[in-house]
Amino acid sequence: MWTNSVDKALRERAEAVIPGGMYGHQSVRLLPDDYPQFFDRASGTYLWDADGNRYIDYMCGYGPNLFGYGHESIDAAYISQLKKGDTMTGPAGLMVELAEQMTAMVSHADWAIFCKNGTDATTMAMMVARNFTRKNTIVLAKGAYHGAAPWCTPVKNGTAPSDRANQVFYIYNDVASLEEAVRKAGDDLAAIFASPIKHDTFVDQEDPITEYAQRARELCDEKGALLIVDDVRAGFRLARDSSWARVGVKPDLSSWGKAIANGHPISALLGAEKARNAAATIYATGSFWFSAAPMAASLETMRLIRETDYLERTQSLGQRLRAGLDEAANRHGFALRQTGPAEMPLIMFEEDPGYSKGYAWNDALMKRGVYFHPWHNMFICAAMTEADIDHTIEVANDAFKFVRDAGKLPRIEKLAILGLLTDGH
Numbered sequence: 001m002w003t004n005s006v007d008k009a010l011r012e013r014a015e016a017v018i019p020g021g022m023y024g025h026q027s028v029r030l031l032p033d034d035y036p037q038f039f040d041r042a043s044g045t046y047l048w049d050a051d052g053n054r055y056i057d058y059m060c061g062y063g064p065n066l067f068g069y070g071h072e073s074i075d076a077a078y079i080s081q082l083k084k085g086d087t088m089t090g091p092a093g094l095m096v097e098l099a100e101q102m103t104a105m106v107s108h109a110d111w112a113i114f115c116k117n118g119t120d121a122t123t124m125a126m127m128v129a130r131n132f133t134r135k136n137t138i139v140l141a142k143g144a145y146h147g148a149a150p151w152c153t154p155v156k157n158g159t160a161p162s163d164r165a166n167q168v169f170y171i172y173n174d175v176a177s178l179e180e181a182v183r184k185a186g187d188d189l190a191a192i193f194a195s196p197i198k199h200d201t202f203v204d205q206e207d208p209i210t211e212y213a214q215r216a217r218e219l220c221d222e223k224g225a226l227l228i229v230d231d232v233r234a235g236f237r238l239a240r241d242s243s244w245a246r247v248g249v250k251p252d253l254s255s256w257g258k259a260i261a262n263g264h265p266i267s268a269l270l271g272a273e274k275a276r277n278a279a280a281t282i283y284a285t286g287s288f289w290f291s292a293a294p295m296a297a298s299l300e301t302m303r304l305i306r307e308t309d310y311l312e313r314t315q316s317l318g319q320r321l322r323a324g325l326d327e328a329a330n331r332h333g334f335a336l337r338q339t340g341p342a343e344m345p346l347i348m349f350e351e352d353p354g355y356s357k358g359y360a361w362n363d364a365l366m367k368r369g370v371y372f373h374p375w376h377n378m379f380i381c382a383a384m385t386e387a388d389i390d391h392t393i394e395v396a397n398d399a400f401k402f403v404r405d406a407g408k409l410p411r412i413e414k415l416a417i418l419g420l421l422t423d424g425h
């Protein structure tokens with residue numbers, strides 16, 4: 001029996017000592033009401049909440065879990081380095097090895113800077129581009145997420161208009177709007193930012209159209225600006241190289257984080273030779289950026305990326321899930337919108353403008369031991385098995401039946417703050 005009394009009690013205590021009860025992307029405020037906020041442990045594919053309920057976890061920590069929680073050889077490398085020395089007065093020698101390995105794996109990259117969070121890497125990318133060009137304007141896709149610093153956080157409270165000065169927006173995959181944004185930047189263009197795929201929340205995902213990616217490259221070359229691919233979320237999930245290797249386009253800079261150490265805290269900015277001097281002459285640092293244990297974990301993660309079939313496995317598991325869910329949905333008279341690469345699935349319902357079906361279905365899945373997300377892309381990890389996928393499809397089948405039989409579904413009032421409930425409600 002699924003229960004949540006421990007979670008409820010923790011949430012009440014959190015209300016008193018954590019602003020808003022919880023902050024950031026791991027706040028469950030915009031998820032179905034009963035989604036657990038607090039977790040106890042994680043192993044392989046599974047996650048246990050504070051009440052002891054077990055889930056097959058399709059969020060993978062919002063991306064970092066690539067090879068399974070608590071992966072044996074990655075954690076062994078981490079612990080061994082932790083015992084030798086972690087946050088010291090200077091970096092360990094293995095920092096150089098990690099930079100050598102990542103630049104050997106990522107074809108556009110000749111150098112690496114390590115940092116802690118994805119936002120560090122995207123912010124530094126912006127700084128390097130501005131330093132390289134001595135220009136200010138950044139062209140970005142509307143709705144794309146690049147982190148939570150004042151220049152890019154999606155909620156503007158607490159930021160100044162000047163934090164977002166020198167930004168021009170385009171529509172992802174729309175060549176004409178990209179060209180228009182670059183025209184607006186005039187002779188002040190420092191960089192074009194691109195997500196490797198369109199992986200915005202609440203809307204269908206899109207693979208990059210080759211013509212769009214190539215045009216972004218050409219425009220940067222014409223203007224002397226830098227092309228930045230933000231691979232923080234998708235990095236090494238779609239390719240053993242930059243994600244835009246899939247469309248044959250090399251960025252000048254790429255930001256990485258999330259999965260590069262399978263959950264241990266480290267991120268990176270990688271760059272091409274031409275931006276080396278610009279990268280060497282900005283000042284960016286942090287107390288924990290040089291910690292050695294996450295670097296040791298990342299080295300082992302890189303080895304697994306090179307030497308295992310994790311990529312092909314996660315792709316084929318994702319395809320198995322996609323096909324099984326479509327079939328189960330149809331059986332109950334539903335049609336799904338499953339978009340994006342199969343190993344980074346986003347699953348929403350057709351004819352569900354207020355997300356009511358999605359919320360009810362996700363809630364039913366969660367209470368049956370499958371942790372899905374109603375409006376953010378999910379992740380397949382290499383620890384998942386065919387049996388996990390087949391079990392998920394069975395549970396989903398049950399959840400579809402539950403939603404079909406539920407009758408009129410409630411309006412998801414909590415989404416009103418995002419202005420998402422104007423259509424169809």
Ligand SMILES: Cc1ncc(COP(=O)(O)O)c(C=O)c1O
Binds near residue numbers: 117118119146195232
């Ligand atoms: C594409 C992308 N860029 C940047 C970030 C920011 O990374 P972090 O939360 O580690 O600062 C994220 C985080 O979700 C992301 O998905």
